[in-house]
Amino acid sequence: MHVIETAGLTKRYPRVTALDALDLAVGDGITGLVGANGAGKSTLIKVLLGLVPATHGTARVLGHDVATDGAAVRSLVGYMPEHDCLPPDVSASDLVVHMGQMSGLPYAAARERAADVLRHVGLAEERYRPIGGYSTGMKQRAKLAQALVHDPRLVLLDEPTNGLDPAARDDMLALVRRIGTDFGIAVLVSSHLLGELERVSDHVVVLDGGRLLRSSATTDFLHATGSLLVEVQGPAGSDRRLGQALVDAGLPARPAEGHLVEVPVAGDDAARDAVRDRIRDTVVDLGLGLVRLQERHHRIEDVFRDGGAGRVDQSA
Amino acid sequence: MTEVPAVSTSPPEPAAVAPSAVIHDLGYRPYEGPRLGAGAVSWAFFVTGLRHCFGLGRSGRSKVLPMILLALMLLPALILVGVLVQAKDLLGLDEQIVAYSTYPMTTQLLISVFVAAQAPALISRDLRFRTITLYLARPLRRTTYVLVRVASLTAATFVLIGAPLLLMYLGGLLAELPAGRETGRFLGAAVGALLLAACLAGLSALTAALTVRRGLAVAAVIVVLLVSYTVVATIQGIAWDSGHDTVGEVAGLFSPYTLVNGVQVFLFDAPEATPTPPTGTAMGLLYLGTVAVLVLGSMAAMLGRYRTVTS
Numbered sequence: 041m042h043v044i045e046t047a048g049l050t051k052r053y054p055r056v057t058a059l060d061a062l063d064l065a066v067g068d069g070i071t072g073l074v075g076a077n078g079a080g081k082s083t084l085i086k087v088l089l090g091l092v093p094a095t096h097g098t099a100r101v102l103g104h105d106v107a108t109d110g111a112a113v114r115s116l117v118g119y120m121p122e123h124d125c126l127p128p129d130v131s132a133s134d135l136v137v138h139m140g141q142m143s144g145l146p147y148a149a150a151r152e153r154a155a156d157v158l159r160h161v162g163l164a165e166e167r168y169r170p171i172g173g174y175s176t177g178m179k180q181r182a183k184l185a186q187a188l189v190h191d192p193r194l195v196l197l198d199e200p201t202n203g204l205d206p207a208a209r210d211d212m213l214a215l216v217r218r219i220g221t222d223f224g225i226a227v228l229v230s231s232h233l234l235g236e237l238e239r240v241s242d243h244v245v246v247l248d249g250g251r252l253l254r255s256s257a258t259t260d261f262l263h264a265t266g267s268l269l270v271e272v273q274g275p276a277g278s279d280r281r282l283g284q285a286l287v288d289a290g291l292p293a294r295p296a297e298g299h300l301v302e303v304p305v306a307g308d309d310a311a312r313d314a315v316r317d318r319i320r321d322t323v324v325d326l327g328l329g330l331v332r333l334q335e336r337h338h339r340i341e342d343v344f345r346d347g348g349a350g351r352v353d354q355s356a
Numbered sequence: 357m358t359e360v361p362a363v364s365t366s367p368p369e370p371a372a373v374a375p376s377a378v379i380h381d382l383g384y385r386p387y388e389g390p391r392l393g394a395g396a397v398s399w400a401f402f403v404t405g406l407r408h409c410f411g412l413g414r415s416g417r418s419k420v421l422p423m424i425l426l427a428l429m430l431l432p433a434l435i436l437v438g439v440l441v442q443a444k445d446l447l448g449l450d451e452q453i454v455a456y457s458t459y460p461m462t463t464q465l466l467i468s469v470f471v472a473a474q475a476p477a478l479i480s481r482d483l484r485f486r487t488i489t490l491y492l493a494r495p496l497r498r499t500t501y502v503l504v505r506v507a508s509l510t511a512a513t514f515v516l517i518g519a520p521l522l523l524m525y526l527g528g529l530l531a532e533l534p535a536g537r538e539t540g541r542f543l544g545a546a547v548g549a550l551l552l553a554a555c556l557a558g559l560s561a562l563t564a565a566l567t568v569r570r571g572l573a574v575a576a577v578i579v580v581l582l583v584s585y586t587v588v589a590t591i592q593g594i595a596w597d598s599g600h601d602t603v604g605e606v607a608g609l610f611s612p613y614t615l616v617n618g619v620q621v622f623l624f625d626a627p628e629a630t631p632t633p634p635t636g637t638a639m640g641l642l643y644l645g646t647v648a649v650l651v652l653g654s655m656a657a658m659l660g661r662y663r664t665v666t667s
């Protein structure tokens with residue numbers, strides 16, 4: 041059984057079609073939901089929760105139809121909204137206990153669970169202070185805690201890294217990863233940054249203008265669209281010498297910003313490793329120092345610019 | 357179920373410095389215990405809302421106003437009880453100095469300020485900070501959310517109005533007023549307090565639901581309650597002076613305070629606190645009907661308001 045299944049799922053607003061005949065099957069583990077602003081990520085999540093009715097089509101979450109059995113879905117799912125949703129005058133501890141009770145936990149159990157999840161999300165002593173005084177990072181953690189307090193089987197996290205600085209972003213992503221792996225809870229996490237989600241997701245779903253652009257394992261995704269960035273050390277113009285040498289060797293190298301060389305690669309792991317080896321060999325043959333050789337993290341916009349996910353621009 | 361390889365992106369536990377940290381870190385524990393049904397969830401929601409109306413479970417600042425108002429509500433009752441107990445024989449008193457049914461009328465400013473301040477604190481707050489999303493994303497039904505929120509506000513207002521009445525009742529028993537008669541009057545006044553609480557809570561909850569901005573909602577409720585009472589009292593005074601009692605009786609329908617006082621006069625023969633209380637069964641029933649329309653109408657309007665709220 042899939043965790044999330046949709047068939048022909050459509051949501052029309054008076055002016056826009058937010059979701060357009062979406063057929064989706066999401067399994068266990070961590071699934072990234074990627075799309076530019078307005079792609080329909082939040083709408084999909086709200087439809088899955090039964091908060092917003094679909095115009096056409098069906099959606100099932102953990103085996104329950106969201107249109108007819110919304111309460112059952114909501115008792116099994118945790119939701120972290122993209123927007124602020126925390127009252128400023130209660131403490132995170134009290135809020136999370138209360139939300140646990142609202143999901144049917146007895147008071148004592150809710151208290152115990154709240155203490156547990158607040159510890160897991162990393163809110164320590166400050167959890168007894170009113171939320172109004174929290175930083176954005178602390179608020180995001182409190183939002184995540186309330187989504188976990190009732191031990192859901194699936195959490196829907198809508199842009200959990202929104203508004204966070206790079207360090208807090210990394211912490212949040214690591215936490216998302218742990219929820220999917222250590223906690224054993226299925227995760228659907230949205231972002232408009234593919235680079236962010238490819239680090240934590242097992243599977244990535246790309247939405248564009250309400251349509252399903254692509255749904256595949258993260259590894260496939262990288263292989264199809266990724267490229268390698270190479271930085272070398274040497275006399276001025278080394279990067280151009282390397283680029284030329286790579287092109288001569290049959291690799292579609294092209295200059296990238298800041299004296300880097302970008303090499304688009306397609307194929308499976310073995311093919312990628314082969315390309316990496318050839319780049320290393322070429323660098324060594326030219327007598328240059330290899331500073332770094334790494335995956336380029338795409339923004340979702342890059343995927344679109346390249347003519348849709350799956351197609352790689354080979355014309356270097 | 358999760359055959360995800362333990363990828364190295366998962367960070368070390370923050371506490372995993374000492375070798376013994378493993379013992380302290382319990383890891384994630386799934387919840388195996390019971391999950392309660394809609395009734396228990398609604399009750400928990402009701403109780404939390406009731407507590408929040410008095411600032412309990414909220415920041416210290418939130419407690420100040422409701423607690424001061426509650427104290428101010430109790431203070432006159434306390435003085436009245438003191439006088440009654442100490443000077444009953446001296447003054448030749450054989451009943452309460454102020455009738456139970458008149459007390460809410462006299463203290464209406466405090467009651468109006470309470471509902472005006474606490475309705476937004478309970479209802480606009482969920483909309484303004486979008487906390488309502490967290491409720492709607494849980495099994496609780498939308499209708500239940502609305503009804504329980506109004507119920508919490510009603511109960512809190514009832515406590516505010518009823519507490520001094522209870523104090524007066526206990527004082528009356530202490531002063532050895534006729535127990536049977538006092539009990540009857542007190543119970544009648546308790547019904548009146550509940551009706552008044554329901555009217556005020558319904559009106560102020562609706563106003564708060566329609567005005568997300570807190571200050572505006574507070575001002576709107578206070579102005580509506582004070583102005584309506586002032587206008588009604590003025591009309592009733594003129595009507596009584598000029599012998600047009602029926603005009604005054606109809607006017608009494610337009611302020612919750614005169615309305616509920618009239619109902620108590622009609623139902624329990626309570627002493628009147630307005631110049632022109634309802635006379636005759638038809639007018640009495642009109643008063644009762646108006647209370648029903650007010651309470652049910654504001655509830656229906658609330659449900660309509662929340663039907664389309666998604667976040």
Ligand SMILES: Nc1ncnc2c1ncn2[C@@H]1O[C@H](COP(=O)(O)OP(=O)(O)OP(=O)(O)O)[C@@H](O)[C@H]1O
Pocket residue numbers: 053054056057058075076077078079080081082083084122232
């Ligand atoms: N309540 C609504 N009424 C009308 N249009 C809406 C409503 N909610 C969303 N939309 C529209 O639906 C489209 C999809 O919006 P949605 O919020 O799902 O996008 P998103 O992928 O979450 O974007 P973002 O990254 O900005 O959060 C947008 O064009 C948006 O304007």
Ligand SMILES: [Mg+2]
Pocket residue numbers: 081082083122198
């Ligand atoms: Mg969104």
